[in-house]
Amino acid sequence: MRVTAVETIQLGEFPNLCLVRLHTDEGLVGLGETFFGAEAVAAHVHETAAGRLLGRDPSAIDGLRLALANYVGTRSTGVEARANSALDIALWDLLGQATGRPVVDLLGGMTRPAIRAYNTCAGYRYVRTTRAQMMQNWGLPDPDTKAGPYEDLDAFLQGRAGELAE
Structure with missing residues (x-):
């Protein structure tokens, strides 16, 4: 198996996210991601890294x-x-796909059966509500009340799926 193409993808919705896809001659496509400075990351991937990967065996990860x-x-x-x-x-x-094994096993196996989830973001509704309260506190005009891109998800998660059909 050999790397035949290196592709980067930047999504307008998430401008700091850079996805990387490595294509192989066997039709497998490995997916990776990173964040912050996506344009610079994509430039480095194409201008520097791609030449060091093309034609190489992707299972030789250490090399x-x-x-x-x-x-x-x-x-x-x-x-x-x-x-x-x-x-x-x-x-x-790619190695997981090629061997049919989960990446967790390739990396040495699971060390615990579960982990606690931690979330540091509160969503658009929280941001709008907090901003509105600050604007009221300072006697400023009402803030822009446009919906964020995930308002449909908010409605679904709060059991208001009927709103999605409207």
């Missing part, structure tokens, strides 16, 4: 990791690190 991290001073910071992280994820995804 490819070394080939991608050969610049002094850029191994653990910045655009290069984020690009290499996305590529590393895509390589493990």
